[in-house]
Amino acid sequence: MWVQRELRLRPRPxxxxxxxxxxxxxxxxxxxxxxxxxxxxxxxxxASLTLNENASPDVRRDxxxxxxxxxxxxxxxxxxxxxxxxxxxxxxxxxxxxxxxTLPVRDxxxxxxxxxxxxxxxxxxxxxxxxxxxxxxxx
Amino acid sequence: MWVQRELRLRPRPxxxxxxxxxxxxxxxxxxxxxxxxxxxxxxxxxASLTLNENASPDVRRDxxxxxxxxxxxxxxxxxxxxxxxxxxxxxxxxxxxxxxxTLPVRDxxxxxxxxxxxxxxxxxxxxxxxxxxxxxxxx
Amino acid sequence: MWVQRELRLRPRPxxxxxxxxxxxxxxxxxxxxxxxxxxxxxxxxxASLTLNENASPDVRRDxxxxxxxxxxxxxxxxxxxxxxxxxxxxxxxxxxxxxxxTLPVRDxxxxxxxxxxxxxxxxxxxxxxxxxxxxxxxx
Numbered sequence: 001m002w003v004q005r006e007l008r009l010r011p012r013p014x015x016x017x018x019x020x021x022x023x024x025x026x027x028x029x030x031x032x033x034x035x036x037x038x039x040x041x042x043x044x045x046x047a048s049l050t051l052n053e054n055a056s057p058d059v060r061r062d063x064x065x066x067x068x069x070x071x072x073x074x075x076x077x078x079x080x081x082x083x084x085x086x087x088x089x090x091x092x093x094x095x096x097x098x099x100x101x102t103l104p105v106r107d108x109x110x111x112x113x114x115x116x117x118x119x120x121x122x123x124x125x126x127x128x129x130x131x132x133x134x135x136x137x138x139x
Numbered sequence: 140m141w142v143q144r145e146l147r148l149r150p151r152p153x154x155x156x157x158x159x160x161x162x163x164x165x166x167x168x169x170x171x172x173x174x175x176x177x178x179x180x181x182x183x184x185x186a187s188l189t190l191n192e193n194a195s196p197d198v199r200r201d202x203x204x205x206x207x208x209x210x211x212x213x214x215x216x217x218x219x220x221x222x223x224x225x226x227x228x229x230x231x232x233x234x235x236x237x238x239x240x241t242l243p244v245r246d247x248x249x250x251x252x253x254x255x256x257x258x259x260x261x262x263x264x265x266x267x268x269x270x271x272x273x274x275x276x277x278x
Numbered sequence: 279m280w281v282q283r284e285l286r287l288r289p290r291p292x293x294x295x296x297x298x299x300x301x302x303x304x305x306x307x308x309x310x311x312x313x314x315x316x317x318x319x320x321x322x323x324x325a326s327l328t329l330n331e332n333a334s335p336d337v338r339r340d341x342x343x344x345x346x347x348x349x350x351x352x353x354x355x356x357x358x359x360x361x362x363x364x365x366x367x368x369x370x371x372x373x374x375x376x377x378x379x380t381l382p383v384r385d386x387x388x389x390x391x392x393x394x395x396x397x398x399x400x401x402x403x404x405x406x407x408x409x410x411x412x413x414x415x416x417x
Contacts, residue, residue: 039315115183
């Protein structure tokens with residue numbers, strides 16, 4: 001079975017956002033798979049996806065703090081500054097975390113660990129809506 | 140062909156550990172594939188998987204040094220500190236490296252480069268056993 | 279449908295290089311897929327793949343600047359120095375970005391976002407040719 005579907009994620013502020021439920025709701029065909037995989041793919045270069053702790057908002061806030069410190073807006077070496085100070089750091093962060101996740105499916109459900117949730121990582125101040133292309137396959 | 144199997148990795152100390160042989164031993168069905176992929180997925184948010192140099196223990200030690208420097212335990216901005224000083228850095232490191240690898244299979248073997256080995260990256264002091272869900276598929 | 283093919287990427291200088299067209303030309307079978315995925319896998323531990331902005335060379339230059347700053351050659355903690363000062367940073371950078379990409383295919387084409395291009399990230403001064411194993415599958 002192969003199903004592909006595009007999901008439009010509403011605009012979110014810069015930061016790390018838990019979107020597991022939204023992703024699951026967007027792919028009801030998961031329930032028909034005994035074993036398979038779900039590929040989530042963000043069609044952008046200044047936002048990313050990652051899996052991390054799904055309970056405490058502190059964790060997501062600390063993600064923002066670390067990334068803002070590690071990839072500073074005011075670094076002297078940026079040359080691509082035409083789209084604003086948050087643009088080049090957003091490109092770097094997007095590649096560090098990556099635009100895609102491949103998640104295992106078992107008995108009609110994502111086989112995530114107890115604490116794993118899907119983060120949409122919005123690296124721009126005003127990134128707008130984000131397009132997520134989901135491909136689910138298996139048997 | 141779709142096969143999915145869970146492997147329990149024994150507890151390891153904080154650091155980077157070569158587990159290629161253990162992973163291969165856990166998935167004998169690889170040998171039946173002419174062409175396919177193996178998806179390895181760690182069901183945790185404070186450990187990760189990566190591919191890197193499979194020969195020198197120096198490389199794995201230097202990985203630990205760089206990550207400990209880049210994601211310091213004593214950073215002033217951490218707010219999620221309730222689970223110990225190694226917890227929040229572990230979450231960040233886990234997302235930088237990621238919980239999953241998708242590896243090519245050819246003629247019944249992983250088609251890795253000569254120097255590529257699978258690292259289990261244990262980011263906690265006492266992370267305990269780790270659950271690895273493997274999904275092998277192809278023809 | 280499963281197709282696997284190895285592509286040899288010519289030697290490139292240290293830096294970030296756009297290789298989308300080369301990758302596409304190397305996998306004509308993409309055109310036969312209605313829905314599927316393309317897995318790109320670099321068989322090396324000192325080069326990597328990422329997706330990022332496909333228009334401005336400034337962006338790729340700034341990638342180099344950030345990575346050189348974040349993973350310095352002269353860090354005092356490197357112990358694996360036998361293969362030159364660019365070797366250990368190359369291993370770290372390779373794992374931060376990762377050796378693989380899984381890209382969605384739709385109606386015979388890669389379903390990338392408008393600004394997404396495939397970067398070959400060469401982390402060594404003289405990395406030589408690089409082997410890219412591509413696996414395309416779907417229906």
